[in-house]
Amino acid sequence: MPIQRRAFLRHLVAGLPAGVWLGAAPPQPVLAVAAEPSVKRVPTAAQIRASRPENWRLVDLINQYRRQQKLPEIPLSPRLTVVATLHVHDLAEQRPQDKFGSLHSWSLDPRWKGGAYRSGDKTTWGIMWDKAKEITGYPAVAFEICATGARDMEQALEVWRASPNHHPVILSRGVWAEPRWRWQALGAVFFQGFACAWFGNTADA
Secondary structure, eight states: OOHHHHHHHHOOOTTSOSEEEOSOSTTSOOOEEEOSSSOOOOOOHHHHHTSOGGGTHHHHHHHHHHHHTTOOOOOBOHHHHHHHHHHHHIIIIIOHHHHHSOTTOBOOBTTBOOBOOOTTOGGGTHHHHTHHHHHHOOSSOEEEEEEOSOSSHHHHHHHHHTOTTTHHHHHTOGGGGSGGGOOOEEEEEEETTEEEEEEESSOOO
């Protein structure tokens, strides 16, 4: 296991349990979760807001855009933030998309089920839909949009706004306008050119 990966897994955060490093090197506050096969302990929204902007600012940009479209803000979700953070790191460092051909794929890891996500194969949908429940115990399915090669969060949002598949998710249009998909939880994280945003229709506990 590379040294950087070991440090990522063994990093300790003052006042929090031993956990996975989801932010930056000290002395800045970082976001951490318990390093367990299934992560059930998550940071609070306040701890996320105290961590690096990569962990929360994209949520604010999405909500700013929604306000411009006369839509309500989506509350920041600690659980979906954890999943988004783990996934951008997985995409940037382990690169499951190179093996499986989709940014919604996950590498093999003791903390979660890895594998390919293919939109045309319903047997793979759980790789995305059930991931938040699997990792953090989020009590509903969750849906992800991803971007790669973005220079910053603003450009990631622009990529999504220009996408006929992603834009409706952000603005609750098309199939996503159905009452059952009224978004109540959002976690969106940017890391090394990758952006992942997770949407859920159930408020985070």
